[in-house]
Amino acid sequence: MAIDYKMMASQIISNIGGDNNIEYLTHCATRLRFNLKDLTKVNESALNDMPDIIKVINNNSQFQIVIGPRVEHVYRAIEQARVAEPASQTVAEPVEKTSLFNRLLSNISAIFTPYIGVLAGVGMLKGIVVLLQTMNLVHTDAYVFTVFNALASGVFTFLPLFIAVTAAEKFKTNKYIALALTAAMVYPLTTTDIPAAISVFGLSLSMKIYGGAVIPAIFAVLFLSYVERYLKKVIPEVAALVFVPCLSLIITGFVVFTFIGPIADYVGIGIAKGYFWLYQLSPVISGALLAGIGQLFVVFGVHWGIIPIALINIQVSGFDTIMPMFMSAVMGQFGAAFGAIFIARNVKDKQIAISASISAFFGITEPALYGVNLKYRMLFVFGCIGAALGGGITGLLGVKTYSFLPVLNVFELGLFSGPDSKMIYEVAAIAVAFTVPAILTIIYGKTKLAKLPIPAAEKAVR
Numbered sequence: 001m002a003i004d005y006k007m008m009a010s011q012i013i014s015n016i017g018g019d020n021n022i023e024y025l026t027h028c029a030t031r032l033r034f035n036l037k038d039l040t041k042v043n044e045s046a047l048n049d050m051p052d053i054i055k056v057i058n059n060n061s062q063f064q065i066v067i068g069p070r071v072e073h074v075y076r077a078i079e080q081a082r083v084a085e086p087a088s089q090t091v092a093e094p095v096e097k098t099s100l101f102n103r104l105l106s107n108i109s110a111i112f113t114p115y116i117g118v119l120a121g122v123g124m125l126k127g128i129v130v131l132l133q134t135m136n137l138v139h140t141d142a143y144v145f146t147v148f149n150a151l152a153s154g155v156f157t158f159l160p161l162f163i164a165v166t167a168a169e170k171f172k173t174n175k176y177i178a179l180a181l182t183a184a185m186v187y188p189l190t191t192t193d194i195p196a197a198i199s200v201f202g203l204s205l206s207m208k209i210y211g212g213a214v215i216p217a218i219f220a221v222l223f224l225s226y227v228e229r230y231l232k233k234v235i236p237e238v239a240a241l242v243f244v245p246c247l248s249l250i251i252t253g254f255v256v257f258t259f260i261g262p263i264a265d266y267v268g269i270g271i272a273k274g275y276f277w278l279y280q281l282s283p284v285i286s287g288a289l290l291a292g293i294g295q296l297f298v299v300f301g302v303h304w305g306i307i308p309i310a311l312i313n314i315q316v317s318g319f320d321t322i323m324p325m326f327m328s329a330v331m332g333q334f335g336a337a338f339g340a341i342f343i344a345r346n347v348k349d350k351q352i353a354i355s356a357s358i359s360a361f362f363g364i365t366e367p368a369l370y371g372v373n374l375k376y377r378m379l380f381v382f383g384c385i386g387a388a389l390g391g392g393i394t395g396l397l398g399v400k401t402y403s404f405l406p407v408l409n410v411f412e413l414g415l416f417s418g419p420d421s422k423m424i425y426e427v428a429a430i431a432v433a434f435t436v437p438a439i440l441t442i443i444y445g446k447t448k449l450a451k452l453p454i455p456a457a458e459k460a461v462r
Helices: 005-015 044-049 071-084 100-134 143-157 159-171 175-190 215-234 237-281 283-299 303-317 322-341 347-361 366-373 377-396 410-416 423-447 456-460
Strands: 022-027 031-036 055-058 063-066 197-200 203-206
Touching: 005 044, 005 071, 022 071, 022 100, 022 159, 031 071, 031 100, 044 055, 100 143, 100 159, 100 303, 100 410, 143 159, 159 175, 159 215, 175 215, 175 237, 203 237, 215 237, 237 283, 237 303, 283 303, 283 322, 283 366, 283 377, 303 322, 322 347, 322 366, 322 377, 322 423, 347 366, 366 377, 377 423, 410 423
Parallel strands: none
Antiparallel strands: 022 031, 031 063, 055 063, 197 203
C-alpha cells in the first residue's frame, strides 16, 4: 500500500507540538532529527502508534524519529508542509537548554547527516578506483580512471565547502559567505603560486592544510556567524548588502588563517594522536570493545558523532582503524537479523526479518535493530558478541581503511586496500561477526523460543 507522505508529515508535525516547536530539522539515512523548543509538547505515544514509524528516540540532544529508507520522502513532505503553512512569529518561545555535550552531538549530527548519502556514494566510487588501480584493469593515465578518480576524490578534498553549507544553516549565518570563506581556505591547494607555509611575526603559518579539514571548517563558520551578526547590527541596512559580506570575509579570513585554522588543525591532530595512543594500549581490546558497543551508538542515535574522528584520522595519519571495527558491529546485527529468518514463528515475522536483513546488508541497521533484534533482546546481545569478536580480529591484525567509510557494507571493501593492505583480514573479521550471531540466533530460536506459547494474535497470521 502506497504511503501518503503528505498525511504522514501532517501527523508528525502535529504530534511534535506543531511547526512553532521545531527549531531545526534534518535527516540522516534512516531517521528524522529534530531540535525542538519544548519536548513536553511531543506526543510520543501517538508517534509510536503511527504504522510507518519504526521508533521514536529522545536522547536529550535531539528528538529522533526512525523512518527507514523512506526518510527522505517524509522529510521533503514535512518541509513542504512547513512552507505551505509557515510558523507564526507572534510568540517567541524559549529554546530548551541542554548540556554542552548534547549540543556538541546535535551540532555534529546536523552538520554531517544531510550529505551522508553523497559520502556513501563517493565511497563506492573510491572503492572502484582502488580496484581498478590494484588489479591493473586500466592505466592511471587513462580517461576512465581519471574521471573516476576525480569523482571519488573531489568531495573529500573540498569537504570544507560541504561543511560550510550545513554549518551555516546550523549556526544561522549566510551560507554563501560561509562557502566563500571555506573556498578561500581550500584555494591554496589549487595553485603553486602560494607556498605551503608563510612566516608571520616569526610564526610559520601553514596554508595548504585545509583540504578535507573538518574541525577548522566548523570553527571557521562558527566564528563567521558571530562576526556577521555583529556587522548586521552596526552597518546601516542600505550598505549591508555589500559591506557585511566584504567585512565578514576580511575579518573572519585573517582570524581563521592566523589563529582559528592553525589551532583547530592542532586540535584535530591531538584528537587523532589521542585516539591512536588509546588504540595502541591494546588494539584487540579496543577493537572488541568499540565494535561490541558500536550499535549502542545507533540505538541512541549518536553514531554520527564518530564521523569526525574517522575523517580526522585519515587526514592526519592517512588511514583509520575505527571504521573497520564498526563494520563488524554492522555485520553482527546483520547476522542476528539473518538468523531470525530461520526461527520466525509466523509469516509476518519472517517478512520483517528478511526486509531488515536486506537493509543491514547495505549498512543500514535500524530496521534490524528496532524491528527484530531489540524485540528479542538476546538477538541484539548475539549481534554484539559477534561484533566484539570481529572487532577483536581487526585490532589484533591491525586492519586499516585508507578512505572514509560513511556507510559500512561489503561494497566498500576495496577501500581497505592501501600501502599496508589487510583487506583479507577484514573479510575474515566480518565473516566471523556475521556467522557467530547468525548461528547463536538459530540455536536460541530452536531451543528457547520454540518452547514459548504462541500468542493468539500470532496464530492468526500463520
